[in-house]
Amino acid sequence: MFHRIGNKNGRAVHGDGDEMPAGLSLSKLGQGVSAKVVRLEGSPDIVGRLRAMGVLPGVVIVKKSAILGGGPVVAEKGGTQFAVGREMADGIIVEPVEE
Numbered sequence: 368m369f370h371r372i373g374n375k376n377g378r379a380v381h382g383d384g385d386e387m388p389a390g391l392s393l394s395k396l397g398q399g400v401s402a403k404v405v406r407l408e409g410s411p412d413i414v415g416r417l418r419a420m421g422v423l424p425g426v427v428i429v430k431k432s433a434i435l436g437g438g439p440v441v442a443e444k445g446g447t448q449f450a451v452g453r454e455m456a457d458g459i460i461v462e463p464v465e466e
Contacts, residue, residue, distance in 0.1 A: 393451075393459040394440055396430045402461035403427050409458035417459065420449055427464060 390405040431441040440456040
């Protein structure tokens with residue numbers, strides 16, 4: 368089971384008919400792009416770890432780098448850089464913002 372938190376601006380339909388907000392994962396975001404976190408997806412453990420790091424809906428983060436082939440993703444939030452594994456990055460759903 369997956370746990371989702373966040374707002375419901377922009378709607379998409381999930382395969383089971385449930386409405387889901389639009390957005391893309393941090394892992395798919397371009398390097399150097401600023402984006403607002405829309406929602407967090409994943410197991411309660413993953414979502415809890417992201418929340419503990421301050422990665423919450425509404426927070427703006429910048430993707431700094433990623434290793435091709437599924438390695439970690441480095442991002443910045445409020446001047447502090449952090450790295451997350453690909454599974455966690457896939458669960459950070461964002462929308463790009465103007466800088």
